[in-house]
Amino acid sequence: QVQLQESGPGLVKPSETLSLTCTVSGGSITSYYWSWIRQPAGKGLEWIGRIYASGSTNYNPSLKSRVTMSVDTSKNQFSLNLTSVTAADTAVYYCAREAGASRYFDCWGQGTQVTVSS
């Protein structure tokens, strides 16, 4: 079965760039949309954006000016870059697969905590 695993620094300084990678195992990265979703401690879920295997992207307008996503099909990985981070970007970051004709998040990574602090 498909498994997703986030990786990247757990601590990022204010004004710097948060970079995370999600590695997909047990299945191909092609033919699906792949999303990043975050959750501040004790709060709800926020969709950051998604990328298709072709490289096509959709970003949340609230973060669009700071977000870039990329995909490496040869490594079965996709990545998130979030620039100019502040404490408000501190959260657990999840990667997830969006599947099905009606589009639902059926597979999730375990999540990785990213803290923005000097």
Next chain:
Amino acid sequence: DIQMTQSPSSLSASVGDRVTITCRASQSISSYLNWYQQKPGEAPKLLIYAASSLQSGVPSRFSGSGSGTDFTLTISSLQPEDFATYYCQHSYSTPRTFGQGTKVDIK
């Protein structure tokens, strides 16, 4: 953006109770509505997709209904493992948005 509003924000219930959570979209989303369960320290888990389709492996005590703007998640007989937070999410358009969550705890 489409806003998703869940009610209640929290509820207390006993094992065996029937529990109903509602989700309202700020505009019609047809049946593009999904439900997730999240336990502390874990990633969300898909329960229901397309408003009423049960994800494989999810117990049949979970059911979903609705279309347009109003949706419901029902747990027919609450089990100890069901105490968690539940989120609705629309997939009608981007950006995808989630409800604020409904925490179900033990009475």
